[in-house]
Amino acid sequence: MGAQHSGRRLWSQRRFSAGAGAQPFSDTPLQSLPCGLISFFPESALPNIPALALASGPSLFIYRNRRPYFKFTLPKVPANPLEEDVWQSIRAAPTHESGQIDPQCVDDAWKLLREIRESSTGELTNRTLLFLSMDDEISRIEFVQKVKDQPLTREPAITCIAAIKRHSKDEESMDCLIVGSEEKIVYILSPPNFTIVEKFQLSSPIVFVSARGLFQGNYTIVVVCRDGSLYRLKENACERLVQLEVQPLGLLVFEQSAIVACMNHCIYCYDYQGYRRFSILMPAAIACIEAFAHPSKRYVGYLVALENRHVRIYNGNILVSCILADGIVKAVRFGTFAREESCLVMLMTSGGLLVKRLKRSTELVSGDSVLRPPKEQNIPIPVPKKTKIFMEQSNRERDQATDLYRLFQHGLTKLRIQALKGYMQLESRSADPSGSSASLPVKLDANLLGLGPLYRLELRLENIGTEPLSNLAVHLRHSSRDIVPRCRGFQLPLLVPGLAYQLETDLHTAARDDSGGSFPNLAVPAPKLTVVVHGRGPGGPLLCAEVDLGAMACTHPPT
CATH class of the missing domain: 2.60.40.10 (Immunoglobulins)
Structure with a gap:
């Protein structure tokens, strides 16, 4: 949610439509399905107007002032050397007088490429995957004849996107973009030219990314990969924290820990040393999670939307509140909406949009105050050290010590006799x-x-x-x-x-x-x-x- 009151929609027909209120003012076709949309501040000049970054395929589309502003494309990834050798042999294969390539060479190349794919020695390009999907020999020859002279490159694909403040924690200060790709690489882009200032190579394609801190200071980037690995990226260092047992559904980063939602209806909290702090089992499947931050009240928590129409608010592992929505929530966001500082926007699976406003007089209870003992426990009870009853009992024990000892021995003997009688009855x-x-x-x-x-x-x-x-x-x-x-x-x-x-x-x-x-x-x-x-x-x-x-x-x- 940005500061402007505007509506934006991502269509499954590969189109990006933006508008203010109910009036659309922009409709742009996309080459592939979108995978992420985020608002950020591309510069530090005042007044600073937020821009939109739309990730689709290998490109990042930047929109400013309701118009297309910039397009950034991820750099080409070199192809697999074994795959490159096969296509090089195809280019050097002999041809007939008509210019057609030898069918035997095409068949041998198809078999070699299939062995490379089955051996899992590396990622293959889209050209090779399309060539391996063809079963007809004539179609293979026509395809090879058409693409053999083109350079072999692997087209990258963006999987997720996030933003991090560059040098100041002010709300309208400049942001840097964090882009995760299918090629197991995390890029950090610096506006306004969107140059790559940092790059991390991981073990699996990136699924979720979240960041906290300042890029030019102390920052932490947490990444979840497709194989379930949880990584921490920090100042040219890449550290693997933990291996998740279940596929993740969402990721949030806080000052001392990271929250991960998984497909087994559980929320897990890990610190930055890889130790699990707690886990919460939800009563239904998790649809999404989102941060719940109220700067004016200095309150930080997170939202969990469930498939049973419940939206829960947590502070750590403490359930603070629960909201029942009109339908199943697929996306949720808390922040500034129009002139309201604290609004909860929920997007339903039916296409509806539900907006709830948090009252300014609401008192938010933190998890620490819930776990603390009540205030009455710290109030001392006015009990005197020595009372009249205590003095009387002390004098009685001192004056009648012999009688008290005889009474104790009498009761002990009576108890022993009763125990022996019961045992004799059993015998x-x-x-x-x-x-x-x-x-x-x-x-x-x-x-x-x-x-x-x-x-x-x-x-x-x-x-x-x-x-x-x-x-x-x-x-x-x-x-x-x-x-x-x-x-x-x-x-x-x-x-x-x-x-x-x-x-x-x-x-x-x-x-x-x-x-x-x-x-x-x-x-x-x-x-x-x-x-x-x-x-x-x-x-x-x-x-x-x-x-x-x-x-x-x-x-x-x-x-």
């Missing part, structure tokens, strides 16, 4: 703590989860024998009406030796008052529940476990 009923039985080689564990009145009962059964067991069932018995299980019984499957089977159900308990109402009552003893394992035919229980809502005990089969 008298021929039960071990594990809940296993000699007649039925099944181990039963019952665990009660919860604080009441809602509980969850988890049962774990394990066949500790050598033969599989079948025709078994589990039943829950309770003597109190206050226990309400959601499921009173289970039909057990075939119990295979060595495997553990886990069952669970929910319980509800309540004590009743004299009026018939139901309410939790801590004074009433907790009811008990008995878990019984029995066969499906006639007969008594084979294994029991008694569960107390507060303690659990397992018993052997009744004798």
